[in-house]
Amino acid sequence: MVRERVRFGGGRPVPQATDGEDPVGALLVRTARGDEPAFADLYEQVAPRVYGLCVRVLRDPGQAEEVSQEVLLEVWRRAARYRPDRGTGLVWVLTVAHRRAVDRVRSAQARTDREERAAATAAPESGDEVAEQVTIRMEHQQVRRCLRALTELQREAVTLAYYHGRTYREVAELLAVPLPTVKSRMRDALIRLRDCLAVAR
Template identity: 60%
Template structure:
């Protein structure tokens, strides 16, 4: 291929790794020239974003410089080791980007739907109180007094009867009738 970087044999790449492991910058330059095209090509194929691909390729070369001593020729070719490293870095970037996007999406959903809407709760409670007051006005005087004393003041049926000077059976009947009328007025189904 005219105009391309000369192909380096696999044994030469292994030798370059040995030199890079000892800190040889010139050998690293040659290694870079030999594998940068395939590394960038693989990373772009996986990420499909040129800017991120260049960042990941740069990370791969930094890691190659730092970990060149870990390369073992008996486990595979130098090019396969480099491309495996590049593939892992690209997949890690996808996972990281996806996880960040998912976190942002969940955070946005939390911002959109508050767990508790205090204003609507207050409005709803106020409307319920108004409806109960309106329905309480439909009760007879004895029903109204009996319900108020028993359910708002917490008195027993006997205490209500004594306070109102009415027989216990009458108070129980008026309470039952009053509660039935409230239930019907409030539209509560049994």
């Protein structure tokens, strides 16, 4: 089955800061306090930029989709690490995205190098290489396991928003439910995902 390309491009443009204001930074500060509506607004503003950066680094829409989802979950879980005195909120989010994307490139390159060495020498992988691959697979499995722990309605909303890049309004239209209901589902789902991933660590 052909995988649908994520549509992060449909979000609202990030407002330009004026007179020292940083709207994305303000939303990050509120998100760090557990303000789910603030994260909903943050998602709408930064998701297209996150996906665009990931596509430029990875040059693969499928991988960019996966990494974008991981980045947005990391922003939700670790917003408290943002420090306004060290830069704007958008720069912080894009730094997280760039690091994740580069890590994926390095992981893929390391895997390719190992496979080439293994093919040339028929030697087994070292313990460190095996441990690295196991860690990567476990992280992906944890995200999938936590998604399965959601209710069907929560999983639908999260899948449409994160895997297919839909805005909350588009999710509401696709599921034929009121926008406040979608926001409530997403809020509860994000809390459950955050708690599940925290336990898995």
